[in-house]
Amino acid sequence: MSPTEPVLQVRGLSKSFGSNQVLRGIDLDVPRGKVVALIGPSGSGKTTILRSLNGLETPDGGSVTVGARDSAADNAALTVDFADAALPKKVRTQQVAALRDRSAMVFQHYNLFPHMTVLQNVIEGPVQVQKRPRAEAVAEAEALLARVGLAEKRDAYPFELSGGQQQRVGIVRALALKPQLLLFDEPTSALDPELVDDVLAVIKELADEGWTMVIVTHELAFARQTADEVVFMDGGVVVERGPAAQVLREPQEERTRAFVRRLLHEI
Numbered sequence: 001m002s003p004t005e006p007v008l009q010v011r012g013l014s015k016s017f018g019s020n021q022v023l024r025g026i027d028l029d030v031p032r033g034k035v036v037a038l039i040g041p042s043g044s045g046k047t048t049i050l051r052s053l054n055g056l057e058t059p060d061g062g063s064v065t066v067g068a069r070d071s072a073a074d075n076a077a078l079t080v081d082f083a084d085a086a087l088p089k090k091v092r093t094q095q096v097a098a099l100r101d102r103s104a105m106v107f108q109h110y111n112l113f114p115h116m117t118v119l120q121n122v123i124e125g126p127v128q129v130q131k132r133p134r135a136e137a138v139a140e141a142e143a144l145l146a147r148v149g150l151a152e153k154r155d156a157y158p159f160e161l162s163g164g165q166q167q168r169v170g171i172v173r174a175l176a177l178k179p180q181l182l183l184f185d186e187p188t189s190a191l192d193p194e195l196v197d198d199v200l201a202v203i204k205e206l207a208d209e210g211w212t213m214v215i216v217t218h219e220l221a222f223a224r225q226t227a228d229e230v231v232f233m234d235g236g237v238v239v240e241r242g243p244a245a246q247v248l249r250e251p252q253e254e255r256t257r258a259f260v261r262r263l264l265h266e267i
């Protein structure tokens with residue numbers, strides 16, 4: 001398999017909420033093992049892109065391909081063409097579900113099930129959705145929790161954890177699904193400042209391990225260290241993209257310059 005084979009290929013993605021056109025033709029490529037940081041002002045459509053990739057939102061047009069074309073059958077590439085308006089609703093629903101299976105999302109507000117323990121949160125997807133044997137899912141969950149320093153929180157409930165701990169559980173829950181693609185939506189923006197670094201360190205480790213990821217973040221220093229490519233979007237379009245050092249240090253577009261300058265001044 002070619003290492004540059006895209007795990008994710010997005011073409012012309014568009015989405016409106018009523019008369020509000022939120023995505024206006026987004027193209028995005030993420031090669032296997034690469035990390036793309038998606039940055040841009042609030043309301044520019046970043047979350048809508050991630051939700052579309054994870055089957056939580058159905059775009060109006062464009063296409064999404066996830067998975068390598070030449071890999072084993074259960075990893076084979078899936079393309080969903082949202083422009084095909086003639087497609088029966090049932091088929092579309094099946095396609096979106098298949099798309100959802102290939103990625104896992106880490107949410108800004110963790111989105112853990114409050115009535116379930118840490119372990120139950122982590123094994124819910126593998127056992128209930130993926131129908132994997134419970135004992136195997138538990139063993140994997142325990143290993144992943146140990147990895148992020150939360151082995152002893154296995155039987156705790158989310159309300160008993162700090163935000164940083166909850167988010168590390170959120171990351172473990174995503175990893176437990178063994179997705180081809182990890183999606184992070186401002187994973188540290190809800191955290192107290194002193195809890196941010198632990199979570200970013202875990203994400204950086206995953207990047208170094210070769211996970212393929214799209215990360216929406218306002219942490220520019222983190223993006224510079226972790227991302228292979230930075231994509232700046234505004235108003236539902238990609239304004240500028242390129243190597244992290246270039247986009248963050250020498251942006252070509254005025255809108256990117258203004259955004260980066262504003263964020264740096266806030267720090």
Ligand SMILES: Nc1ncnc2c1ncn2[C@@H]1O[C@H](COP(=O)(O)OP(=O)(O)O)[C@@H](O)[C@H]1O
Nearest residue numbers: 017020022040041042043044045046047048049
């Ligand atoms: N479910 C929804 N219904 C209506 N409008 C929405 C919905 N989700 C997002 N929007 C709108 O889409 C725009 C982009 O939102 P979002 O993708 O969350 O941007 P970002 O993540 O970049 O802040 C915003 O104007 C937001 O109000």
Ligand SMILES: [Mg+2]
Nearest residue numbers: 046047048185
């Ligand atoms: Mg958002």
